Structure formats: structure tokens, C-alpha cells
Amino acid sequence: MSAEPIAADVQATIAQLWVYPVKSCAGISLTEVELTDTGLLYDRAWMVVDADGEFVTQRELPRMALIQTAFKMGQLVLRAPGMLALHLALDAAEGPLQVRVWDDEVQAYDMGDLAAQWFSDFLGQPLRLARFDPEVRRVCSLKWTGGREAVTQFADGFSLLVTSTASLDELNTRLGAAGHGPVEMLRFRPNVVLAGVEAHDEDRVGAMRIGTGDGASALIEPVKPCGRCPIPNIDPATATASPEVNDTLQVYRQDPRLNGAITFGMNAIVLEGDGQVLRVGQPVSADWKFD
Template identity: 35%
Template sequence: MTSDQHSLFVTELAIYPVKSTRRLPMQQAKVVTTGFAHDRRWMLVDPEGKFITQRQHPKMVHIVAQPDEKGMVVSAPGMETIQIFQPEPRHRFEVTVWKDVCAALDAGDQAAQWFSEYMGFNCRLVYMDEGCQRPVDQRYALTSDLTSFADGFPFLLTSEASLADLNGRLDQPVPMERFRPNIVINGLDAFAEDHWQRIRIGSVEFRVSKACTRCIMTTVDTRTGIKGKEPLQTLANYRRGEKGVLFGMNLNHDNEGVISVGDPVEILDSLQSTV
């Protein structure tokens, strides 16, 4: 580790047990095949099996899911808290996440009724077990790389310095949770992560696969569930890439392990070019 890396460390870790629901902060997280344990292993789908997100339904930001040994406990405003059990691997059906099709497990009628009542339309909850495998886009990954129901990659990393740079350009600053990262780091200049190729956190090595293209979900106020125009509008003025507005980096991992808040981040390989 070079002298300029000694202050680079993890400041936040988070998972999102049900895709597109509220952030669950962690002090320590286990890295498994698909990313962090319990991260986006559950997902809401419409009757045709298509994934449902905050993009169209901002009220999902108020759903709180807490994994436990049985499955998870879920709560939301105006709803009774429910215990949802991890389904048995019996009947599978196809669900769609973007262009990917996976054979998921249905969480049952009780869970479907609870979520349908909260969302205001018919939907079902599905679960990704070990028999439901989703490869990462092969343009940016190894053939063995898998992910959960996340948009595309096992991990999203952001930096406090990059957020501070953005907030310095906004009339009203936004919290990091708008960007839904798994790993937040601090200790280097804003957007230094653009140049990384490989890093190590604790005993886990990561490949920095591509910059993350941001969508309208970043404009959802996590306290109110109301959409606005920022920070996407401002980011578009100075962080636009070939495929969209960029903030944060997508990661794949080479091994399993455990990482914690406070762990040092070691840069193993980096580029000098910009995004």
C-alpha cells in the first residue's frame, strides 16, 4: 500500500433485502457468491413476472425489510408488520430483471396480499435461492460472476468525496442513500474511484468493472418518497458518459469473506485515464 492510501477506508456498508426498498445499514457484511448476504435476494414482480422498482413506484422507499433466521420481517407505513418465511425450493417460475430471466421461488399468497395492499395493485414477492442463478453481463465480468436481483452487479461503491463535490453544486444537498450504494469509502479526492481497476477491502478483492449509470431513482426523496429533478439534473452537467449520467462504480468480487466499516481500502491497480 502506498503512502497516499493509508487514509482510504470504508465509512458505510448497506444492503437492500428486497429490491428497491429502504436501505439497511450494516457495520459488518458477509460477501457471498452474489454479493453481500441478504442483498436483493427478494423482489416484487407484477403478474407477468416483471420486476417492480421505485422508478415507477416511489412509495417502495418506505418498505423496511429485516432479514432473520426464518426469512425476513417487513414493515411499511399503515401496514401491520409481517413475518415472511423463506420459501421451499419446490415450484419455480420465470421472472424478468431488465433483459435477464431467472427461475425464482414464490413467497406465497400471504406475502403477495400484504405487498399488493401496500402497493395498491396486484404483485407478488419472489425469492432467489441457490438454485436461481443470474450471471453478470459478460461484457464486464467473468463467466463465473453472479449477482442477485440488483440492477446488474454484485456491488455498488461510492465515495464521500464525490458526494461532497456534487453537494457543493446543489442548492439543497442530498444524502448518500439516494444512490443506494453497498460500500461507501472516504480518504481520496472526488471521483478518484473512476480510475480504479482492482481494490482490496479486508481479505476480499474486487474488480472495478464499470461506472454506474444513474436513473430517476436518485431523484426520490428517501424521507418523503417524492420525486424531484435533483441530483440527476446537476450531475448531467458534468458527469455524463456515453451511456448516461455517472456516479459510483460497479464491482465484481474474486472471493468471499467479511468486510467491516472502518476497514482500509487498498488500491491494487488503477488507470490514469478519465471515465
């Protein structure tokens, strides 16, 4: 029996759950997934880095979008056009590797020469694959968390990204009016997608209570609008870019909280629920947030 939604201003359900095991590679749609204090289990647990340990993404290497990820029998399986599949044990790691993601330098684990060669061959430059060290605490921006210590792995900056189906519908309506085809949610790389709310309601609410069953719940809080880089312009099926997505967002999604940057979705942190299982269809409740 599911927990009853708490009386609140906004009632929603979880429509989709996504994890992106390797930062900037393709994601996996799941019907259920464990919530941890760093976000969804195995989300951005691995990251591709250059010879200096600096992270690389689709911004520089759009072909990363073509690398498909899957979980199978205790392994992370990576596939890419023209490549044999790469199988990595979920608990595998080799020696230490110092890496940088944005302004954070963290100690990680190297995933070995085979993985390094696989990524180097497909992406055309010397690269290595790093695994996040669970003993490391990478703290989210205290400015945006209100001084509360929240942690993440190799995500850009926060534990979760929350969007809604209505927000994507609004974008696709505007794209269609301009003569463009619709785009899929995976361009925006969310973790939790809500149904049953109006477009961009995720921008306007406080902490979200998720009923996880048998009276239990998890609590996540949107804390920062997600400013958008060029990645939403990249077609994940072809790794080719065209400007219509961000050009369309520019018309109606300039956010004064980020000095006019275009935004889509909200970065969120985990307040309660480490070890709870999130499932598609679970109830979500939240109150409006008034700054």
C-alpha cells in the same frame, strides 16, 4: 489485528456498508456483513414482480421507497405506513416462480399469498414477492467483466455498487451552490462506501483489496460506471420526486463510457473473498487504472 494495507496508489477505508434485501425497497446500514460471490449477503435476495413476473421498482412505484427492511431473529421484517409488519423467515420459500429482471429470465421462489397481498395492498396493484434461487447462476455482463464469469442475484446487473463519501460531498456542494438542500447517500443505493479518497476516485481505480483481518483479504473490482435512472431524484423519506439531483449530475457527470449517460458510483464484481466478513473501518487499497 487488521491486515496492513498493501502499498498502492490509493488508500481508503470502508465508511458504510448497505444491503437492500428487497430490490427497490429501503436499505439497511450495517457495521459488518458477509461477502459472497453474488455480493453482500441477502442483498437483493428478494424482488417484487407484477402478475407477469416482471420486476417492478421505484421507477414505476416510488412508494416502494417507504417500505423499510430489517433483520430480526432470523427473519426479514418489512414495515410500511399504515400496514402491519410482515415477517418472513430468511430461509422461507414456496413454489417455483418464473421472473424477469431486465433481460434475464430466471427461475425463483414465490414467497406466498400473504406476502403477495401485503405488497399488493400497499402498492395498489397485483404483485408478488419472489426469492432468488441460490442454485441459479445469474451471470453479469461479460462485456464489462472482461469475459470473467461473475454472478449476482436481483441487483440490476452486478454484484456490488461502490461509491465514496467524497463523491456525495461534491454533489452536495453543487446542490448547495444552486440553492438546493443536501441529499443522503441512500438515494444512490450503494453497497460499499469509501472514505479517504477524492471525489469519484472509485471511477479511476482497478481491483480493490480489502483487509478483512488476521492477514486475510477480499478482492473486488469496479467494472462499469453506474448509469443513473430517475431513482436518485426520489426522496426516500417521502417517496416524492424532484429533478435537482439528476439535473445537477447532468452538468458534470456525463460519462463517455456510457455514451454520455450520467453516472454516480461503480458497479463491481467479487474476485476473491467469498465468506469473508466486511466491516466498517477496514482498509482498502487499489491502483489507478489506465485504459
